[in-house]
Amino acid sequence: MKRGRRASLGIVLLAVVVGFGLFGAYVYEYGVPPKLLDRLMSTRMGQGIAQRLLSVTAPAPPPGVNVHEPGDALPAWTLPDADGHPQALAQWKGRPLLINFWATWCIPCRKEMPALVAAQRDRAGHAQIVGIAMDDPQAVRAFLAQHPLNYPTLLGEDAKPDPRAVLGNTRLALPFSVLVDRNGRIARTHLGPLKAEQLTQWLR
């Protein structure tokens, strides 16, 4: 009985060694299987690693742009809202502020919106979400008329230098979210849509 178990253990060990060899060879040749990668990427650690890698591999900022990193104070930006009235970002100081860069044509941005609306509803009075549309003002107004949002939307297209680059997103990719703490300091940045649970954690 015992002998049999040990022999089978040996076979299992052997299978593990051979299996690792084969898997290693596969990964070496073809890369990590996409499904496994997706699974790994959806964990919190995977997300952290991915965001770190994305920021490491971002292209160099254009000349004259001074990148503000987490820990730095948010630049004092004043941007027009959809009606053209200038709005200073500093007016929301005192509670966590989530700045979400988006555009009307960007599918992932629009898929992210219901979660943002829900988060603003849940955290009303405790945290503030502000959308900055990097898009044609007319398109933005048309979109807002169809899909009213419960948080303010500002127009960022004419801002120079591009606020996305200043916040470290030198690819100028969308959607892009930035969390600013109650003291007006950049707390963290995220490229790609935020999941509902990440939002809850950010705005806590």
Add this chain to the structure above:
Amino acid sequence: MSRLFRRTALLLLTGLLALTALAPPLAAQEVDGLLPVEQAYQVTAKVTTPGTIQLHWTIAPDYYLYRSRISAKIDDGAGTLGTLKLPDGLKEHDEYLGDIEIYHHSIDATLPYTLKDASATQLTLTVKMQGCHEVDPKICYPPYPKTLTVALPAGGANATATTGASGSSDLLATIGKNGSATLDQSSGNAAGSDALPAEQAFRFEAIATAPNTLLLRWSMPKGYYLYRDKTELRLLDADGASLGKPQWPNGVAYHDKYSGDSIVYFDQVEVPVPVTRGSADQVKLQAQFQGCLENGICYPVMTRTVDVALPPAAGGNAAATDAASASAAPANDAMSQSLLFILLLALGGGLLLNLMPCVLPVLSLKAVSLVEGREGPKVARHRALAYAAGVLLSFAVVGLAVIALRQAGMASGWGFQLQQPVFVGTLVYILLAMGLSYSGVVHFGAGLAGTGQSLTMKSGLSGDFFTGVLAVVVASPCTAPAMGAALAYAFAAPWYSALLVFLVLGLGLALPFLLIGYFPKLGAWLPKPGAWMETLKQVLAFPLYLTAAWLAWVLANQRGADGVGLLLVGAVLLALALWWGERSRHRGVPSKVLAGALLLIALAPLALIHSVPPVSAQASEGVVAFTPAKLAELRKQGTPVFVDMTADWCITCKANEHTVLDTDAFRTLLKRTGTVYMKGDWTNENPDITAFLKRWNSPGVPVYVVFGKDGKDGVKLPSVLTAGIVRNAIEKANQ
């Protein structure tokens, strides 16, 4: 309780193994996970019938473009454009999103145009597009404008397309002499988003061209430049070595708004640097430098480190110097990764050896004595260490012997055995004999095992040390094939990684006993010797047969069907001799003499193979066979030539052919540029090719050299090719 502990330990161990195996490729994949926008969406334009531009997009996998977000405009009022006709896209409907059409993979579209100036030979248009990445991280790129220059058909002749792009892998997309002009425009438009990553923009290499000279080379795509006076060189862990003054060639005086007036280099610069040797015959060179894209961005300080092997100092003959500069290869990531992979394989191979019938009985005997011994944990640990030392020492001795053999061989000029048919035949014989021994047809070293037993019975640390040595030596019938694989690697790799492979193989073999010494409980896990070991051994014979089959194929390319026929007859005779030898083990002298005679007869075909005439290199369509005379003639005529030195046994050459040289894109490139593809086949030794390789400081194949138009000097390409490298080189050669 203890069972739970064991399970947890096993789980942890597997987890760790998985992490080590996964980590580097995962990181590598993620690093280039998000493509620069110009690589994600590549667009080309051409005009085949006057009045209509044909646009073609190539969209990288996992990326898409929005149909409604594609537009085109003609520059500087040269004419007007009609309506862009796009095919139907994939329709997506979402309650929240409405209707959206997107494209994957590729788009073909047409665009009518009318020109103000009917005699214009080209038109410039800007195509704007927007798209996203559809797997994590799901992001969208900012609007991406792309400026294309289209040649217009003159007199009804078909015109070809030129587009300016950088860093794209599509050969067609980037041929064109106006690359830098369009690059400047687009980088202005998109705030520098067209600039390449630093690694792609500035390639840095270093080799030793003589025992005391390094040659550094920076290569940049068009429009990128390097500052001379912002470059700093230093040696890391110098070991007494030091660098002299870099001998910069004449640069270009250039003014930019970042650094004012400075001396810069465009395209490529080669810088000889004298080096004073220290104790090591290898140096680690660190270069810091800065550069910019014309009218675009400047890069932060870049730091690169390369390992350069120095050829032996003066005193050796010329051949030795040339051969040794062979191992001078830039330490690039691909190589260190493949080394890591090979080390993992070696560790696995070493572990596997423990289960072989020649090793396991001795090992389990020792393990039992260790586990049941009453010496206490400290002594057990010492004994395990003594055993590991014995194993590692033996492997180190074998490894050093192989390396010494290789160095001696290289010095006397027979370093490249795979092109000698007799050597290939000998390898086939050895592999076949090893396979037959695994299959149980013949038993090598049966007598040795007996002496081994008595030695290992000795007690004390020296006994353990010798068990280690003997696990290697006595068990050589089982360990040799694993050694064989390491040996094959050792002949090709730099000496330090070869030695490392041998040591890791030994570590794998020593690991179980070492673990038992530290965690005696693991002793219970050691599989019991039994019939299954024999099965395992017999299974492992088949990879050996496969390797022999590969070598036979190599021989077929060298000496044709006749050579392989001889080899196969010889192989059968060898099997016969070994089989009879085994049977005659317990018979009289005449029987043994017969076995010896059979063995000699089996060796005869091997000698005959040498006299079979080599297969003549056949030039396939569009390829010119290499001869120095033909090359000189072509260069005299001013024809650009791409010289490819290859061999059937060279895996890198095959890989390059598969990915770059054997593609339609490459053939089109040759045709467009009028470049002659000249191929030298070094599968068989050929003194002309050997001389050519020596001239280009290479000990072996592949070697790729591009000779430019009008008899320009040749430029050697790296040994691992990409479409981009080849395109840039050929493009440059034609300027």
